[in-house]
Amino acid sequence: MSVLVNKQSKIIVQGFTGTEGTFHATQMIEYGTQVVGGVTPGKGGQQHLDRPVFNTVADAVKQTGADVSIIFVPPAFASDAIIEAAEAGIGLIICITEGIPVQDMIKVKHYLTGTSSRLIGPNCPGVITADECKVGIMPGFIFKKGRIGIVSKSGTLTYEAADQVAKAGLGISTAIGIGGDPIIGTTTKEAVELFMNDDDTDAIVMIGEIGGSMEAEAARWVKENGTKPVVGFIAGQTAPPGRRMGHAGAIVGGADDTAAAKMKILRECGISVADSPADIGKTMAEIIAMKAAKNPAKI
Incomplete structure (x- = not known):
């Protein structure tokens, strides 16, 4: 037993092909984490770090069975990324992004109360x-x-x-x-x-x-x-x-x-x-x- 994540966790990276997403996904993979793909709108169908890239979280979940998502997207888009992950049925959402407007997080907090998703963060390691x-x-x-x-x-x-x-x-x-x-x-x-x-x-x-x-x-x-x-x-x-x-x-x-x-x-x-x-x-x-x-x- 472990808390939140373990060897069986299947992780996708939102903001996969960006600089931060690429760097930290590489580190996660080297640690032994089961990173099964990532999401960058407009780049679906490509390969990145030898993993598939998808246009949406829903596509990624359908193709990989991912149950955890980590978010590396700019603050202006991060709240939408969290909600997209929850809508796709991701059980654990980890948002690294800092500087998300409080108004956006109020909207996210309200939305998540009606789902089974757990959010860690934002502005967290x-x-x-x-x-x-x-x-x-x-x-x-x-x-x-x-x-x-x-x-x-x-x-x-x-x-x-x-x-x-x-x-x-x-x-x-x-x-x-x-x-x-x-x-x-x-x-x-x-x-x-x-x-x-x-x-x-x-x-x-x-x-x-x-x-x-x-x-x-x-x-x-x-x-x-x-x-x-x-x-x-x-x-x-x-x-x-x-x-x-x-x-x-x-x-x-x-x-x-x-x-x-x-x-x-x-x-x-x-x-x-x-x-x-x-x-x-x-x-x-x-x-x-x-x-x-x-x-x-x-x-």
């Missing part, structure tokens, strides 16, 4: 199940196989957490970069739930940042429903109120949006909080060791 499937832009070599799940708003902190976990002698089951925009497809809580229900994940790293309430919602869910240990980190501890920091969603709008307030909530909900990203792996290793000491048969 994607999803990787270590040593099985990479659907995104993350450097695959950092993600060593193991039993720690990662959910993160930040791409670079996803990589840092994976590296810290590996250096602590552990590894990653799946890492989900949910994106840092104000409106995204999958929330922190929803991603944490996936890991709580995953038999191949023993513990979870949850990386958040200033702005919004997703971390607090996830923490309260963990307090009420969690069955696995969670290590949390909140980025933006020195951010001044009212200033956006990196991500469109990372802006302090009130007292509860600050890093300090979120860290307090996480601790109150039983989550082990790392004060620095450099402490994520060490904190997780300590928790796993304590768990092993209490329940050696389960580790």
Whole structure:
């Protein structure tokens, strides 16, 4: 079992023949991901990276049986690309594109509520199940196989957490970069739930940042429903109120949006909080060791 993607996942790339689509599709293929084709309107019938190109997602699904799509198209067209993938029956849609207008994402969010499709992103690094499937832009070599799940708003902190976990002698089951925009497809809580229900994940790293309430919602869910240990980190501890920091969603709008307030909530909900990203792996290793000491048969 794995979260969202695995060796059997069949991936198409929307924006396949563009510069970004080509580069990252190549990296995904080299990682061992089953990229079965791509979509570039007007170029259907061609071959690219030894894979077929289709004019529409519907054509690609019909011909390849694809169940995952990754989107590398300009912001002005990205919302239509997401909706097209959902209309074609794609179960998991991963949108890498950043800078999509909020109004467009409101339309997408409303449309997806009536479908069975799950959206990751936009403005995210994607999803990787270590040593099985990479659907995104993350450097695959950092993600060593193991039993720690990662959910993160930040791409670079996803990589840092994976590296810290590996250096602590552990590894990653799946890492989900949910994106840092104000409106995204999958929330922190929803991603944490996936890991709580995953038999191949023993513990979870949850990386958040200033702005919004997703971390607090996830923490309260963990307090009420969690069955696995969670290590949390909140980025933006020195951010001044009212200033956006990196991500469109990372802006302090009130007292509860600050890093300090979120860290307090996480601790109150039983989550082990790392004060620095450099402490994520060490904190997780300590928790796993304590768990092993209490329940050696389960580790």
